[in-house]
Every structure is written in C-alpha cells, then in structure tokens.
Amino acid sequence: MTIDLRSDTVTRPSAAMRAAIAAAEVGDDHLDGDPTTRRLEQLVAKLLGKQVALFFPTGTMANQAAVHVHAAPGTEILVDDDAHLINLTSAGVAALAGVQPRFIRPTRRTFDASDLKRAARAPSRYSPRPSLVSVENTHNGAGGSITSLDDLRAIQSVARELGVPVHLDGARLWNVEAATGVSVADYASCADTVMVSFSKGLGAPVGAALAGSAELMDAAWTARKRLGGALRQSGIIAAGALFGVENNRERLVDDHVNATRFAQAVGDAGGASVVPPDTNIVMIDLPEGLEAREVAARLAARGLLVSVWTPSRLRAVTHLDVSQAQIEEAGAIMREVLDRG
16 A cells, blocks of 8 residues: 655645535525535634635735735745745746745754844845845645744744734644644734644645635635636535534644654665754655655655655655654655665
C-alpha cells in the first residue's frame, strides 16, 4: 500500500463527509444565496472574529481576491521571498492584479517586524508605493513554521506605520491554532483580511474562505466574480468544508505528533538534515551528492511518496489519511533509502 506524504491536499472525503455532501441543502449562491454555503461563511466569520466570510473554490483565488481588494495596479506588496502567494501561483499577482512584490528576507524561518522595516522602501516619487503586507502562517516553504501572535502584532504595527493593510494567508491557520492553543480569531485580529483553506488539514475536497469587514468582503465578492467565481449550487462543495470545520479541527494535533515522529525517525540518516517541524510539514535537506528527484523516485519505488521541494530538499506532509503505523513505516523506508546513499 502506498503511503502518500506529498501534501495534506491528497486526503479523500470520509464516508461521513461524503454523506454530508450528498445531503447538502443547496440554492443558487450567485442569485439567492446557497443555504449551506451561508452556514459555512457565518461559522468561519465567527471563528475568525470577522464581520463577513466569503466562500471561494480555492485558496489561490481567495488570496488573489485579497490582493485585488487592497492593492491598486502599479503598487507593490511586501511579502516573504518564499511565500506561496508569489512563488506558487503562476505570477498571478503580476498578471491579474498588476502589482509587484517587494521581497522581505527573513532573518529566521519567517519574517518579523524588523525584517519588514528593513524591506520597506523610503518614500520616493521614483518608486512604487506600498499597498499591502502579506504574511503566510503557517509558512509552507519554511516547513510549516509558525509566526507567533506577538510577531504578528508587531508586524501589524509596522504596517500601520507604513499606512498599509495586512493580509494573512492562513491556508493552514487551523494548524497554528492546534499547535499553539491560541485561537484563529486572535491571529486573524492582526490582519485586515485572512484566508483559510478547507482542503488541507481539514480534509475537504475543495474550498477556502476569505474574511474581513463587510465593506472589504463586498469588494471581494466583485473580485471573485471577475476571477470567474460565480458560484451556483455551491453547497455541494461547501458541505464538505463545513463538515471539516465542525469535525476535523481537533484532530490536527495528531498530524503534528506524526510529523514529529517522522522527523525523529529520519533524523540524520545518510547525512541528511531534518528541519524540526512546528506543525505537519517536514523538510529533509539532503547531503551533497544526493539529488532530491532521484531520492524521491527511489522512495516511490518502495511505496513512499514525498514532494521534491528543491534540488536538494524533500518535503513530507502528514494528514488525516495517514496513520501512526504508516508514519512509522514511512520513517523506516526514508531512513533505509538515505542510509544507502
């Protein structure tokens, strides 16, 4: 049996989630409002402490809508140089929103207020004006790292000094809550808009939400429409997301335990170096002489699937479809393959 640790997006809906999807009450969301989608949006807005939440098919679209809401064409957004928003969305902010990134280079695994201050330009008529600060929490490229609540508050303070809003790319914000015990609402309070995903740790097949003030979400509705998001009987897919929010949040700690277990099992096998996981993502840096693609192929031949992150880095992500026993087997396979060099 294959053990798939490529991403927490590979999960498949459980029988109970499928039943909820099949039984979903629906309506034309674009015309009259879909009742299941409305319940999801209201619950997410309440959990995040925001006035309104808006359902999106994907987190990528929700993030793009946030950029459209905050950033005028010809401006620049301040963002981590390894952010998903910039590196894994096919240059969407440039192609669709007409904005450019101003990269923040973190001194630690994620950037802090001091890093943001250093990255901000001095005002000049020759330079684009800043329009947005975007924070990713957890940070995918940094191995699921958490930006603490204190750091987020400090970043928000600097953004206010710059006169720009903050967007929180919280695709895995549910994991932050599970790891720290601090509510998603507390983290969301540090941002003007926040995106959360349902198709990762919560196990839904599709969906995300963008939340903020009523005024901002009215503008985001228009941005969603412009991006092609006129949703009709969206309750069919919102039902899976609603089930995930209501039933799968508490079990995220199991993924974190399994990630730590996997990281410890791999250790320094074959001279590799494992980034200690904050949440459910484990990054394995390979020693010189080993190519990530080659190692991934050898692992796949043994029934273990992982992602190639860079030419010398592999990524493994734990999720609800992988048991403790499978994680232990995955660790043993990884260690054996690396020890063989």
